[in-house]
Amino acid sequence: MSSWQYDRNEEILTDLCRDLLRSLVTFGLKSSVPPKRPSNPPILSARGTVNASRRPIEMSTATTGSVHYSKLVGNEKDSINLSSSRVPQINEHKRSASDSSGKKQFPDVPSPTMSADSTSSIEEAMRNDSKQTMTETARLVAENKSLERKLVNLKKSRWSPLSIADLVSRIITGENFSLEPYKSLKDKLALLDAVVGYHDGNAILAVVMFLKRTLSKSLFHEELHKRPDAANQYIAFLKVRQDDDVAKEMGKLARTDDAAMWRFKIASEEHNPEARCRAVSNCYSVSFRGIESREFEAEVVQQYDALLSKQVVIEPEDARLQHEEKSPFKENPRKASLYFQPLITTLFYCCLYHYFDPETSYSSPQVFKRDFKLTDKQYLYTALRARSTIKDWDSIETLFTAKNWRGKAKFKAPMKFEKVVEILAGMNAPIDIVDKYLRLVEDVEIRLVLANRYQCHMVILDALCDLKDRQRLVQYQDRTKDQLTQTRLEAILRNSDN
Template sequence: MAFSPIGDDADDEKVTDDYWNTSSRTGRTKASNFFDDFSPENDGRGLFGGDKSKALSFKETMKAAGLGLDEDEEDQDTIDWDGKKTSVKFTANSKPSRPTNLPASARGTVGVAPKRVPQHSASGTVSARNQAGSMGNGSEQPRSNNYPSPAFDRGSIDQRSTHSTNSSSASIEEAIKRDNKPTLAEISKLQAEVQALRRKLKSVERSRWASLPVADTITRIITGETYSLEPYRSLQDKLSLLNAAVGYHDGNAILTVVMFMRRTLSKTVFFDEIRKRPIAANQYIAFLRTQHGKSENIASEMGQLGRREDAALWRYKQATENTIPHGQLMNLKEVHSLWFDKSSTLSTEGEHIKEHISLLNRQLQIEAIDDKAQREGRPPFKDYPRKTNVYFKSVITTLFYCCYYHFGEPEVSVSSPLGIRQHHKLTEKQYLFTAMLSRIMLRRWQDLDTLLTSKNWRGKATMKCAVKFEQVVEILVQQNAPHDAIDRYLKLIEDTESRIALAMKLERHSVVVDALIQVRDRQRLLKYQSKVPGGTPEARRVEDVMRNSTFKWKN
């Protein structure tokens, strides 16, 4: 049964079919139908006025529209909505049915509300679904808007879906690639920035050789700002920089300019100019002392600056840093012969260096002898073993060591305390204090008496020495000497008041009582009697003196 259009749909169907079946372009505008300009009957000009070779072909246009034509114009199977398969075949003379999924502008119905139009198959008959509906019900079955038009088979729908998906994927990839590539505006902006940076770099390079005023450069150095000394290439400019730095009294600025001159001037000119400026020379020498380079080079530079004394002392300091005794001895001899022996201004220091060499040589000999004696277990090392060696010790420490282990040896012996005193020109007090300390520590009271005994011009021996007995008592107290030894040397203090005061401080009651009786001070003796413990010999002596009526008191 044929499908009969009803009402408005029939009129619309008639108008649409008339439009679609018209082979002439008469009565239509170029924009009214998209397909007419690319039809086979076209006169060779496209919609955009181009040649036929530049326009899409009819088949390609139909493919782009989703009609799914084959290149060989073979039959295509279409599955209708009732599940039956029909075939569609296009020939050169036949015209396809108008597609319904084209935009409104392509159908020439812009601004007109779309109306449902019964769709015909390619052979001009109503689709099988409509035929089945007409035979079953006798009227048209309304189609839901949710379903696609039955004028296209499912294969066409699948082909269009695949084409749309592929187009979407390709569009995304192209968009990503296009986003990664800079635009012309961005390229132009980057090129402009590069040119600006190049101009700025050239300007900086040119300004590198443009010298600022000397005062401004020195100020920049002091304040830590950016500066350049390269523009100052002449000797006069460099000297101006140095004079300005010295005038500012800034050590960093002076050292900066000095190091720049050292790098850019010959050694002869550099040392001549620095030697004329003592402040700059001092700053440079202080810098050299902080370096860890070879001492020979540093001493040589100090000598070229006219600071031979500084160079000699530097070499002496370096020689004493050797921790090997024999090596240090050789270094000291070399330094003395090269720097001190022939210098008139360093004669005093040269004598000290000679004493140092002599002392180290003596220590080497003493250590060799005593080390052997200790290994053999000979006295006094058997009773008082050594805890350390005597290397690199001072003269006083070496004297104390010899007084402790070698007291009483003849002066010609290498370890004799008297020989050390004589050779190193020690004073009597230096020798006496050191010897007393060693004898008190060993509890050798007889040796202590020998040290503190002197003879007058008549040859009479008396207890008198170069040090005060108050100092002897202090040493005895510090070394925890016995009370008898302390009392003995307390009584040797000549000044009575000093003896009484020191004895009271040390609570030596016998010395205090004897001193008060000696000065016949009864009042002070009575007052001090309360501090003397009862029953002691000192308390009994006070009582006996108080009962003696023949004793004459001053008060």
């Protein structure tokens, strides 16, 4: 036998064994019922199992029952004679060079028999593979049974209550839990006390909402009132949700003051000016007026209601005047609406545009001072800044002019004049205006410091004269370049020599 023919036979045997092993593993080990042999068995070739219709089969006329498996290689046909038994045997007869059909054939090459070692190795591999598959199957079956037991236990645990400690631990750690098994009032309250002791907001809220759903309203509010921490968490939850029943729930929990302030908060968040004014007025009437414990809060709410009422009257009229470009809005156009502005801002606005309105008018600054009980200092500071904004220095003078019992006018202010000077200088007032109010500063040293800061030379000279400080006058003579100041300084020095 040539080496080429031997290699070909060995290749065929190897492929055949591999196909048999694959078929056994695929069909024999994964099914308890052995597969039926097909009526038309597939053709085994050197390349494995193929369909009979795709490969030509040449049947020999010999009586040995052998089958020729042919494959076209190049321009020649090689045919290999295999026995009809499962394991090919060595053929004892030689084939002629040509068969009865006249086709040229190679002599039959006897196939090498499979040794006992090869057969045992295949069987051993099949047994090992079968053992591994059975082990894996057993493991999967055991795991499946374990999961089924866990599922059954989980379903049972839904209706069998856990210990309170275990349940609270599940709630806090975010595990699955059920509160339904807790039926008695004693268990529910014990559970509520337990979660309150842990100070966990989410756990407290979960139990509180469970109690709200399963207890009567009166009993729920009674028990929650006894536990302030739980009540705080419940109220905070309602506030976040912007629930309409927040004030009502606060009242049922005996938190009437909190309920009143919540109603005021909701009323003051209305976006429409008229609607906010009505809501605040109604809130004052229902929750604050006539209640001694809220006397201070009632005064604040009442003032806010009055402020909104004035703004609702002033704003539409001023908007119309500005639209028509009438005074004073033509010279100083408004930059913002008056709606929802605080009290001092509203007073500043009225000092800016309604300073000379009569006291019978809603917009008069004096009416604001009276109705809202503003101090003289609050009013003066606001009016001074407002009138300085539009450079109305004459009206500023009237703020500090007062008459004594003899009818003589004099300058008087509820604040120190050094503060007035700082405000005027900050508003870029002319130097003569600053000089005028700087002379009203009583303390000479402070007056001298401010005069040096704002370069008021005449005030500096007068202050040094009041101090009778000739040395500083001489030093100041070298610092100033102003001709008028030099002349005045020389006159002062001559008089001091005399």
